[in-house]
Amino acid sequence: PFIALAISVVLLPPCSMPKARSRRWVGTLDQFSFPLGQGRIEKVLIANRGEIACRVMRTAKKMGVRSVAVYSDADRHSMHVAMADEAYNIGPAASQQSYLSMEKVLEVAKRSGSHAVHPGYGFLSENTEFAEACKQEGIIFIGPPSSAIRDMGIKSTSKYIMSAAGVPIIEGYHGDDQSDEKLQAEAVRIGYPVMIKAVRGGGGKGMRISHTAEDFHEQLESARREARKSFNDDVMLVEKFVEDPRHVEVQVFGDQHGNAVYLFERDCSVQRRHQKIIEEAPGPGISEEVRWKLGEAAVRAAKAVNYVGAGTVEFIMDAQHNFYFMEMNTRLQVEHPVSEMITGTDLVEWQLRVAAGERLPLLQDEIELMGHSFEARIYAEDPNNDFLPGAGPLLHLSTPPADEYTRIETGVREGDEVSAHYDPMIAKLVVWGEDRSAALKKLRYGLRQYNIVGLNTNIDFLLSLSGHPEFEAGNVTTSFIPQHYEQLFPKPIPPSRATLCQAALGLLLRERASTQTFRDKSNGEEQQQAFHLSSGRGKTSQPVFFLSAEVEVTVTYNSDGTYSMEIGGEMFQVSGEVETEGQTSFLHCSVNGVKSRPKLVILDNTVHLFSMEGSAEVSVPVPKFLAGVSTGAQGGAVAPMTGTIEKVLVKAGDTVQMGDALMVMNAMKMEHTIRAPKAGVIKKVFFKEGSQANRHAALVEFEEAAEEE
């Protein structure tokens, strides 16, 4: 007995062991002795792309599990392919023919000898048939049993199950009668405003809000169209729309032994286009008691469907912190990292272990909540144009340095392209701090160091969002962006004259670097040069290209190596040089004695300056005939981006009012309604339903208006 006692003392962990932020999973004998066979995962196929594929591979590598990537033609050179141990082409860029093809993915899984398939999120992650097909092939599907996906995927079924399990739900109609009359009658019974939602929907797709009986039909039709396109199913449900709710969701995890735990809640209230943009954990202002109730309700929900693996139970929460079940997502979520950050866990590791038949690594009372975490989603999109998704090359990309408290989840590198075929998310910036304000400070610090040139991004918007006083106060609802629209979209400020001096300095230093004789020929004498600059966006403003007049900067080269610059009669003393650190250049400069060190990127004819105060863009004007095509020159409607014409709502001869819907386009996986830019008579419609229109293509031509003459 003495010896046994001595050994058990030795095995105890040292008392000074850091708390769970660096907690590592520790197996017990029971877990190791669980019969393998069904559970052997030495090779995993990741049936996805982009950041989530890279995220899963990182954990696989850490655990010594080999990773197999699949890729479409468009992704041949992408980061997830480079990271994988093996990679297989599965067809053309269109996801229907590649990432969504169950046959092709399964074929690669078998050919590569993969033991398991991780579906990531989106694509096949919530596809019952796929989960079932994997099982039939003897391949582990890393996710819940197909029955749970099916039950939770059909919202009417999921609400019924949740209600029976004692989870609070919201009033709605989930019936089989899908006639317009029935749905409208139910909307009247429930009371406007109502939400019309695709039963199989998700991610804001196939979802519309109807405020009055008058707009019900237009919204219903629009939701059905999008649902048919996205899910090939247009069965709709109608439910009470809670005005200005919070979106609060709970991370749950179940194993094959009947255990389920929660890893606290995330607040994902701040959304645009019904899609999340900034997430945090835990939810701000949520009491311990409500947190516990949320967690318990979510675990009841998971147990009601014998849930296995990572899942998210979504609730809407009203101002009094009452919450109602919305849906359960039977997969890892985009925003899972914030839950990992506050619990010190690796949920992908948990997924792999649970899929292999192991027990949950932690019991409920072993899961501790520490600090606060934020995630900001960086998208290629134009916040000033209704967050229109974008695509294009990442000509310059620099990120904040990653460390234990700052994570950069991405699937792209500088030089890569954000493809129009897929989701336009560029990266997720995830930070952790001891409390909410410490974490928020880190988020904003990191966003300022996330600098991208080549396409429009929402980074400046995220900065203005996360710096808003109501956001700082944690007063967030799903209406946050519309409610604070004015402050979130400040009027663009032209770059200051000091910024123009910095830009001119950047340009002449580049010129000097490429022309050796540049300075020598002056022999110490003063020499002048004029720069014509046009300002793009100003500091702290939004990326709107406004047409300001050209500005002339007259530069005098002083004999001591400094410069005197004159703009509109004002003189500036300027000096500086370019410093290069790795791939990044900084303009180390002084303007009238004020020193600064912005990041400097010069591409084509544009100088980009990034600093902690914001970003600025200054161009050397390009002659008009070289500049891009003008949009809507004849006053007709043009395609805002390349996409498919889904519906044509007008024909030649029709009279329309300004703002009337002309066409519905589908681009970047979203539906866009093209509206009449003016009132008039349609002369010609250039596209048929189902055809492809290029960006800036004229869609509709108007008759010459008589009164204009």
Ligand SMILES: *[C@@H]1O[C@H](CO)[C@@H](O)[C@H](O)[C@H]1NC(C)=O
């Ligand atoms: C939260 O924000 C809303 C919308 O701006 C405002 O009406 C409300 O007073 C704020 N609540 C608190 C507690 O500050």
